[in-house]
Amino acid sequence: MTDKFMARTKKVGVGNFMWGTLAALMAITSLSTDIYLPAMPQMMKDLQGDIELTITGFLVGFSIGQLFWGPISDRYGRKIPMTIGLLLFILGSIGCALSSTIVEIVLFRVFQAFGACVGPMLSRAMVRDTLEKTKAAEMLSTLMTLMAIAPIIGPLIGGQLLKFTTWHSIFSLLALIGFLMLVASIRLPETLPNKKRNGTSLWEAFKKYKILFRKRDFMVYTLCVTFYYVTVYAFVAGSPLVYINFFGLSPEDYGWLFAVNIVGIATLSFINRYLVRRYTLDNLLKTSTSISMLAGLLLITMAYTGFGGLWSIAISVFFVLSMNGVIAACSTASALDKVPDMAGAGSALLGALQYGSGIVSTLLLAFFGNGTGNPWIMSWIMAIFTMLATTMAFLPKRRSKI
Template identity: 35%
Template structure:
């Protein structure tokens, strides 16, 4: 896969995290603008998660029937229009609806980038490309909060959504000019009438489901961190809003670095073997974070080390889990990618909501949800590995 295609796919994969991380520093300003508190502003985040979860299910069967380019372009146009609606939303309710629609458009890039990789690469090749995509999309959580904070302070929170509008328009142009159709012409086209049966077969595939859930609960821990970190860093420990992006970006840098290390390790070990080891690093970091949150609640710095290690380990978990789940899906790659994304973001939405529900004015709720996600990732990974080893040759 050439560099141009990787860059375009990376930008498409970044729609989800960019539309989330970019506006996090604007929460206080948005709460003031709509005369509410930040808990109510978090509803816009939950709406986006919900849109990501549900929207992906629609794109999968359409992409398997009509190819990757048409539904991708439709999603990009939808994201562009919805981003503009977010910028000019007159009420919080209108913003929540616009964010939901924005997610319906943005998830097209996430679903179809995975399907395109699956169309063109085998399992190891897919894991390598997914690791490369982590490098591109990992820039979003590093740069987005920092630039978001600057934009909010200079031009108000609406400017964030105007920038997203321009970004989406540029991505639409890049797809039109530089991304050919990847679904082979000879590949059997799946009828839309069989979409539910296709999803049923995927849900009955215990190896696919196990890998999807392993990656899903791991990502859920990251979104628990995304939902809880503004309060923990800014409100609880007094980190200035303009410095929040540096802490957030440091953890994202660990994620990127580990993804690149993972790409090199794939030359010696398969994605399944690397996945089964990475989840143990993740759960260990989560449990240490929880213990430190309970035993040393007055200091921020002890929490930063296990938090960094846990987020970094996702750089190995996410690409390997995605590659293992997508391996061998063939003609149903679009549906497999859609169901994979839906499962991941459904769990992520629940984790983000749980952090808010458990809020007790400390870092413990965020740490607890991250550690629980780590435990579940280990369980799903080990059970799935056992299923793979027990399959007849």
């Protein structure tokens, strides 16, 4: 962190509060998808449709939203789009709670996500505003450790709520959480001073995406985390039917088994804080993607043979997902380091592709799945895309000509 920014945050007493709030804002995405996972089988019965499309809709809004808010945040600062985005998230959550058809809830999920995307996108940009490459990777690992609380408690809370009420209350709870985050975000400092803001028109700002697509190293790191997140969302969208419908787990037990994976993510994210001080980000990225690929190959083997049943699937998935914190932190820090003058747009494009990759997962699951939750479909998606992520990590990097 720059000495000037450190002094300012300490003076106003918002240093730890800022990082804690940014971690919570990054967690909004996970919470918005994970908290209602135990309810997906019941929602499929109530709404009479492919419930995976609720995740697809969220990811569509999340991806488009980041592309919209990124240049705006470079032009007007981080706090204005953050406030507007959280307001949209609250309204979208209320709409989901009041939905009675699959079409209604998918549309409101798009609206909800259009606002939710400001949390992780602007958190990454604010970290890059204040920290250099290695420190940014260290801080991102710290934030991911803290944000891991959300996907741990999300399915547990959702499963417990279903004991006493309907799935509609889950989205009402998200609206309340959004309001609390809005109140907390008001105290955050503006990390992009006027002199560093993009003075060009918004139209010119949006043209930066064309430049970013042509920056080879930025895109290699971005595609690495993008392919990996196809794997992540294949599990997020596919595991409720696999664990609950196919293997017969209760929604409450599903929440506990899901939480085990997040413990692995949090642990590796915490360890990564120290690894980035000793090893290069590229070497950490190569190692973590390779481990996830080997676990993905084990997963597809277990799913095909049926050997070990539920536990062989769960253990394989654990090792695939535990690499999340390392891969996401190292890829993000390395990618944004290539575009320091376009941190907002770069973070937006990276986030749009990263989380938009889940659209691929959910559509593949909806197209090839038949509602039974056969683990084979989820497994081959995860195996293929861990291999693609590893390929990106091992591609040689070179200086962009632009």
